[in-house]
Amino acid sequence: MILQALALTLRLAVVVALILIVIALPLGYWLAMSRSRWKFLVESVVALPIVLPPTVLGFYVLTAIGPLSPIGRWYHVLTGGSLAFTFRGLVIGSVLYSLPFAVQPIAAAFSSVDRTLLQASATLGASSWRSFWKIILPLGIPGVFTGLVLSFAHTLGEFGVVLMIGGNIPGATQTASILIYDQVQALNYAVANQTAFLLLVSCFVLLAVLFGLRRHTKWSLWEWQ
Amino acid sequence: MAVSALAKSETATLTVALRKQFAGASTAPPGFSLDVQFTLTPGFTVLFGPSGAGKTSVLNCIAGLQDPDAGLVSIGEAVLFDAQANINVPTRDRHVGYLFQTLALFPHMNARQNIEYGINTLPPQERDTRTQEVVQSFGIMHILDRRPSQMSGGERQRVALARALVTRPKALLLDEPLTALDAITRSRILDDLRRWNACHAVPVLCVTHELEEVYALGSLVLVIEAGRILAEGTPQEVLSRARFESIAQLAGFENIFECQVVSSHEEHGTMTCRIGNSETALEVPLTRRSSDRVRVGVRAGDILLATEMPVGLSARNVLKGTISSLDRRDVTVVAVVDCGQQFAVHLTPSACEALALERGKPVWMVIKTYSCRVLEQP
Numbered sequence: 001m002i003l004q005a006l007a008l009t010l011r012l013a014v015v016v017a018l019i020l021i022v023i024a025l026p027l028g029y030w031l032a033m034s035r036s037r038w039k040f041l042v043e044s045v046v047a048l049p050i051v052l053p054p055t056v057l058g059f060y061v062l063t064a065i066g067p068l069s070p071i072g073r074w075y076h077v078l079t080g081g082s083l084a085f086t087f088r089g090l091v092i093g094s095v096l097y098s099l100p101f102a103v104q105p106i107a108a109a110f111s112s113v114d115r116t117l118l119q120a121s122a123t124l125g126a127s128s129w130r131s132f133w134k135i136i137l138p139l140g141i142p143g144v145f146t147g148l149v150l151s152f153a154h155t156l157g158e159f160g161v162v163l164m165i166g167g168n169i170p171g172a173t174q175t176a177s178i179l180i181y182d183q184v185q186a187l188n189y190a191v192a193n194q195t196a197f198l199l200l201v202s203c204f205v206l207l208a209v210l211f212g213l214r215r216h217t218k219w220s221l222w223e224w225q
Numbered sequence: 226m227a228v229s230a231l232a233k234s235e236t237a238t239l240t241v242a243l244r245k246q247f248a249g250a251s252t253a254p255p256g257f258s259l260d261v262q263f264t265l266t267p268g269f270t271v272l273f274g275p276s277g278a279g280k281t282s283v284l285n286c287i288a289g290l291q292d293p294d295a296g297l298v299s300i301g302e303a304v305l306f307d308a309q310a311n312i313n314v315p316t317r318d319r320h321v322g323y324l325f326q327t328l329a330l331f332p333h334m335n336a337r338q339n340i341e342y343g344i345n346t347l348p349p350q351e352r353d354t355r356t357q358e359v360v361q362s363f364g365i366m367h368i369l370d371r372r373p374s375q376m377s378g379g380e381r382q383r384v385a386l387a388r389a390l391v392t393r394p395k396a397l398l399l400d401e402p403l404t405a406l407d408a409i410t411r412s413r414i415l416d417d418l419r420r421w422n423a424c425h426a427v428p429v430l431c432v433t434h435e436l437e438e439v440y441a442l443g444s445l446v447l448v449i450e451a452g453r454i455l456a457e458g459t460p461q462e463v464l465s466r467a468r469f470e471s472i473a474q475l476a477g478f479e480n481i482f483e484c485q486v487v488s489s490h491e492e493h494g495t496m497t498c499r500i501g502n503s504e505t506a507l508e509v510p511l512t513r514r515s516s517d518r519v520r521v522g523v524r525a526g527d528i529l530l531a532t533e534m535p536v537g538l539s540a541r542n543v544l545k546g547t548i549s550s551l552d553r554r555d556v557t558v559v560a561v562v563d564c565g566q567q568f569a570v571h572l573t574p575s576a577c578e579a580l581a582l583e584r585g586k587p588v589w590m591v592i593k594t595y596s597c598r599v600l601e602q603p
Contacts, residue, residue, distance in 0.1 A: 051576040119290050120329035124343030124392060134342070138333050 002195045005179040006170055006202065009156060012087070012175060018096045018153040021100035023095070024147055028106030031109040034038055046104070049097050058164025061093045065165070085167045094155045102151040109218020110136055156203055211219060236511040237301020239265040239396045243286050243293040259283065259293070265396075265428035269419070271442050271460070272432045274449035280432040281326075283449070284398045287430070288323045288558075289316035295507040300395045322394030322559075324402045332374040336384045337369040359387040362421050379410040387413070390421060399431040403438060412515055415441060419593040438519045440481065473513040479525035479569040486517040493540070495594055503565040508541040509597035519599050525571040527596035531589040532580050542592040544568075548584055551577070562590055593602065
């Protein structure tokens with residue numbers, strides 16, 4: 001039961017972090033480079049999950065993907081399944097919930113790349129696409145790394161959104177934090193304690209490995225700094 | 226050589242006409258506007274002016290990094306910007322080389338990767354040939370594996386130049402590229418660049434606010450101030466005539482001569498230079514130099530005039546000439562003395578009266594060795 005919940009939590013965190021990188025690279029790039037006057041609106045929307053109570057976000061996501069909503073119905077027609085109270089629903093909720101933790105470090109790293117380098121790149125005949133892959137991304141890699149770790153960690157620890165969207169179905173939507181809550185409610189402190197401890201240790205080991213890798217000079221991608 | 230012959234036939238003049246009004250939001254002072262027109266032929270031209278004159282904006286408009294409000298930028302037949310025809314070629318398609326003030330070398334790439342960045346679409350063999358060519362021209366084979374952080378200032382300059390030139394740009398823009406270097410390194414790099422451009426013959430526009438660089442760099446100088454071109458010509462013409470007060474202030478030296486060192490006297494700390502091809506010789510301070518061609522500057526206010534052959538002087542240079550013109554400007558009289566070379570001499574109106582100077586009168590000019598400044602190796 002504990003291991004099942006832990007495995008589910010890790011799987012959720014990995015999937016969400018990977019999806020978020022794919023979303024956050026273009027979004028972070030746009031936020032860093034755009035001179036659009038509506039940029040502030042996008043920035044506000046991206047930052048919303050930081051301020052909103054998870055239950056509010058969870059409630060709206062649940063309403064949006066529920067079987068009666070257009071999205072829920074469309075998904076049902078397409079796959080025959082439902083999003084609410086499933087792992088996929090959890091992924092959608094968690095991606096929204098952790099979005100700022102991926103986007104903000106990446107946008108910050110991209111905007112700190114010296115603009116002259118991009119101008120130089122353009123005078124050397126490079127397209128924006130090439131400048132992104134060859135200049136902005138390599139120089140912004142520390143920010144991408146931070147975004148990846150933060151969104152992963154944030155997803156590991158989430159509770160409110162998961163509870164609203166996923167409920168508490170072992171093997172499908174019961175993450176470690178839900179399991180702990182569930183066991184405490186049932187006055188089952190031993191299981192709650194074991195789960196909590198395992199989550200603590202595994203998070204620590206994972207982060208230690210990641211940050212340790214970053215410090216390791218041979219592996220480091222940003223040794224010029 | 227076939228390649229450079231081809232390149233030569235393709236070269237053309239760079240035509241620039243720009244107007245741009247700067248809004249208060251930019252770093253420019255409110256109401257600042259740029260309004261310049263010039264045409265550059267292959268070879269070096271210096272854009273000289275004080276900070277904030279709009280020099281970098283001119284370069285940015287040519288490179289397409291800033292958009293002018295109106296005007297035209299073209300290289301030969303190729304129109305890069307034309308406000309009326311609504312043409313604005315993006316920077317990446319302009320083929321204009323740009324050496325930034327900060328050099329903008331990519332810090333995460335080594336020298337080779339930096340140099341090959343702009344020619345990645347070429348077939349590998351062609352890429353190698355081009356890289357070899359430029360690397361040899363700028364003497365940087367030994368640092369190809371180094372990152373910019375592992376290079377000296379001069380090496381970075383060379384790599385940045387190589388990176389810009391390996392793409393065979395149709396024009397080259399240099400934004401105060403040599404300011405941070407010592408004179409020897411600077412003149413060596415310039416020699417390499419001149420040699421390169423002798424083969425490839427593109428217009429090179431070089432921005433500076435330092436007088437000494439003007440003499441070091443330019444066969445032609447455009448003086449810019451507050452967004453306008455004030456004067457245009459050789460450094461000697463523009464800066465020694467000093468029609469504009471601002472240029473005179475920038476210039477400082479009214480007399481600049483191309484000189485040939487004929488002998489140096491280590492024991493006295495001096496050397497003897499002949500001005501141009503004339504017989505007129507000057508004794509100047511001994512200066513480290515890379516060749517025997519030097520430029521010597523003398524401030525007009527540092528020259529004494531005498532109406533009789535002076536004797537018993539410590540000054541080593543006494544030149545006989547005749548006054549070819551006298552021109553009173555406020556409290557200064559500018560006398561031009563011809564001794565085979567034209568010297569501008571500043572003196573006070575009362576001194577002028579006391580000596581009863583007039584056109585055609587023979588005079589002796591007295592110039593201290595240490596009033597002669599060896600400016601820079603040409």
